Amino acid sequence: MKTYALLKTLTGSAICAGGLALGGGSALAEPAIFKGADLKLGEQLIAQGKCTQCHISKVGGDGSAMYKPKGKINEAGLLRGMVEQCNSMLNLQMFPEEVTSVAAVLNRDHYKFK
């Protein structure tokens, strides 16, 4: 993958799907980190980033089976960190506020962390 070298420098961990090394991401347990997030923007970005299309290709259905609130992503900070990793790995070039918006939408729709 072409972006690999760049991503390594960005995150120290190249794989979205792999471990949860949270390069620089905050690991706050409180969705206070989603406060003021622009949910409309998050929805748009999820559609544009083809997040769902790819997830569907992996798990089928509507792709939502990819989101496992009871899995290793078990707090808001990890959720945001995961989105940040996908952002880096896929070279989506989202700004930090946009990553937060995307994570906030996933939290609202799937994870429901408090």
Ligand code: HEC
């Ligand atoms: C090229 C394919 C692909 C794209 C595009 C993609 N993902 Fe993923 N994503 C995956 C795979 C594969 C996993 C499974 C990771 C695992 O189970 O370890 C995953 C897992 C996740 C998870 C963690 C699910 C969980 O609860 O364990 C989140 C959150 C996530 N993706 C968000 C996103 C977002 C947001 C986008 C769009 C900005 C996105 N992904 C785009 C392939 C992709």
